[in-house]
Amino acid sequence: MLKLPIYLDNNATTPLDPRVLEAMMPYLTEVFGNAASRNHPFGWAAEEAVDYARDQIAGLINCDPKEIIFTSGATESDNLAIKGIYEMYAQKGNHIITTTTEHKAVLDTCKHIEKIGGKVTYLPVNSEGLIDLAELEAAMTPQTILVSIMYGNNETGTIQLIREIAAIAHKHGALFMTDGTQAVGKIPVDVQADGIDLMAFTAHKMYGPKGVGAMYVRRKNPRVKVTAQMDGGGHERGMRSGTLNVPGIVGLGKACELAKQEMAADAARLGAMRDRLEKELLTLEESYVNGSVERRLPHVANISFKYVEGEGLMMGVKDLAVSSGSACTSASLEPSYVLKALGLSDDLAHSSLRFGLSRFTTDEQIDYAINHVKEAVTKLREMSPLWEMFQEGIDLDKIEWAEH
Amino acid sequence: MAYSDKVIDHYSNPRNVGTLDKNKKSVGTGLVGAPECGDVMRLQIEVDEATNTITDAKFKTFGCGSAIASSSLATEWLKGKTVDEALAIDNMEIVEELALPPVKIHCSVLAEDAIKSAINDYRVKNGMPELEMAKSHH
Numbered sequence: 001m002l003k004l005p006i007y008l009d010n011n012a013t014t015p016l017d018p019r020v021l022e023a024m025m026p027y028l029t030e031v032f033g034n035a036a037s038r039n040h041p042f043g044w045a046a047e048e049a050v051d052y053a054r055d056q057i058a059g060l061i062n063c064d065p066k067e068i069i070f071t072s073g074a075t076e077s078d079n080l081a082i083k084g085i086y087e088m089y090a091q092k093g094n095h096i097i098t099t100t101t102e103h104k105a106v107l108d109t110c111k112h113i114e115k116i117g118g119k120v121t122y123l124p125v126n127s128e129g130l131i132d133l134a135e136l137e138a139a140m141t142p143q144t145i146l147v148s149i150m151y152g153n154n155e156t157g158t159i160q161l162i163r164e165i166a167a168i169a170h171k172h173g174a175l176f177m178t179d180g181t182q183a184v185g186k187i188p189v190d191v192q193a194d195g196i197d198l199m200a201f202t203a204h205k206m207y208g209p210k211g212v213g214a215m216y217v218r219r220k221n222p223r224v225k226v227t228a229q230m231d232g233g234g235h236e237r238g239m240r241s242g243t244l245n246v247p248g249i250v251g252l253g254k255a256c257e258l259a260k261q262e263m264a265a266d267a268a269r270l271g272a273m274r275d276r277l278e279k280e281l282l283t284l285e286e287s288y289v290n291g292s293v294e295r296r297l298p299h300v301a302n303i304s305f306k307y308v309e310g311e312g313l314m315m316g317v318k319d320l321a322v323s324s325g326s327a328c329t330s331a332s333l334e335p336s337y338v339l340k341a342l343g344l345s346d347d348l349a350h351s352s353l354r355f356g357l358s359r360f361t362t363d364e365q366i367d368y369a370i371n372h373v374k375e376a377v378t379k380l381r382e383m384s385p386l387w388e389m390f391q392e393g394i395d396l397d398k399i400e401w402a403e404h
Numbered sequence: 405m406a407y408s409d410k411v412i413d414h415y416s417n418p419r420n421v422g423t424l425d426k427n428k429k430s431v432g433t434g435l436v437g438a439p440e441c442g443d444v445m446r447l448q449i450e451v452d453e454a455t456n457t458i459t460d461a462k463f464k465t466f467g468c469g470s471a472i473a474s475s476s477l478a479t480e481w482l483k484g485k486t487v488d489e490a491l492a493i494d495n496m497e498i499v500e501e502l503a504l505p506p507v508k509i510h511c512s513v514l515a516e517d518a519i520k521s522a523i524n525d526y527r528v529k530n531g532m533p534e535l536e537m538a539k540s541h542h
Contacts, residue, residue: 309468
């Protein structure tokens with residue numbers, strides 16, 4: 001029997017892999033030492049576990065284990081990287097370049113930078129969610145210290161041209177940072193080959209525990225330093241104070257090890273499942289894929305269903321745990337700024353569903369999801385006056401709507 | 405957001421979904437809301453001229469569950485009422501019946517607007533003066 005609701009919101013968070021939990025268990029129980037305790041075996045055991053995790057993580061993203069700084073998650077890593085670079089490189093310049101479709105952890109940090117006197121350029125994206133490399137090049141100035149552009153988008157899965165972006169940043173003497181939250185563990189991310197100087201990522205998007213993440217900081221060519229944003233014991237090479245979350249770090253390490261082993265097979269399987277889901281849902285008239293189809297994370301699909309309203313649609317697909325492009329927390333509906341940046345109208349942004357598949361998603365679940373969404377959309381369209389008008393060939397843009 | 409059982413019931417089993425012939429003299433059509441606001445309601449009534457009674461009511465709504473439930477409930481209430489009785493329906497009665505939370509009151513307002521708009525359409529078609537909308541919203 002299929003268990004309902006079906007979880008297809010894996011871009012929000014993934015379930016913990018039982019193998020990760022198993023690796024963590026000793027560190028939640030008998031091996032409880034503080035990794036910073038240098039003078040007894042309890043501390044040594046914890047430190048050893050942390051060092052092992054650093055190796056596992058470094059193995060996944062192809063870096064030196066010393067280049068990993070543990071944090072509480074990607075939001076902290078984004079904050080630490082951007083604010084830390086802004087402070088550390090203040091003498092060189094005060095200009096940062098990012099995009100309009102970043103996660104709030106980057107966008108709001110950049111707004112903070114503007115408040116304290118920095119300059120930020122927010123590059124637009126095209127209808128596929130990709131930035132224009134020529135626009136990036138044109139935006140670079142001698143004051144540009146950092147280019148921060150996410151690897152894969154959380155709403156659409158669109159993968160930016162990371163290597164090309166890094167090359168442009170470096171050509172103009174700026175550092176390149178990427179928010180790798182959705183990409184690390186899902187697709188090959190190689191900080192050397194990609195030219196990444198700083199990267200934020202987190203455990204709970206790749207079957208690890210919540211509350212632990214990391215920041216990659218390059219140590220060679222060039223040696224990158226960030227100013228700590230929290231005062232304390234000077235852990236993590238002085239960049240991030242605070243007692244290390246040893247069980248969490250062990251979990252992140254194990255999650256990275258598993259990702260490295262299983263990524264290729266997972267991506268192939270999930271990609272095929274996602275394609276099937278998408279192909280089936282696109283048989284519904286007036287449904288559209290949001291974001292790039294070619295450059296996309298394999299487990300993500302974002303589809304808009306025209307002439308049905310987002311909140312009503314969410315209610316109709318109650319057997320699925322998915323996200324919508326509609327943030328209906330108040331009477332004033334706010335459509336997704338990411339989808340709006342792609343050029344979607346408010347109503348099309350509202351009527352979108354984001355599907356995020358995981359290692360644990362089954363074909364049976366996808367079959368159910370296909371039928372469930374098709375039924376809900378069909379039912380809502382039968383109830384929708386806009387659908388009826390569309391069927392009659394009425395141009396909805398030409399109607400004078402009575403605002404209320 | 406948690407929906408009331410009544411909203412869920414109307415959403416799952418909407419009453420009187422459909423279309424009446426808008427060209428008929430006895431049919432009044434109200435189309436309110438706007439796609440970019442996230443709600444469009446079309447409510448239609450068929451009136452028996454001799455008794456001034458609403459004999460049929462249909463709706464189609466593009467909107468959230470509360471908007472669908474508000475219009476579904478409105479059609480239930482309209483059938484059998486005289487036009488004057490229908491005009492007296494207040495949005496707060498819908499709020500109460502469906503236990504709508506404050507952020508969804510606008511759905512009930514829209515339903516009341518749709519009723520009044522349909523009645524006005526019927527009146528104009530039948531040579532009666534248009535009524536002024538009592539409530540102005542936003």
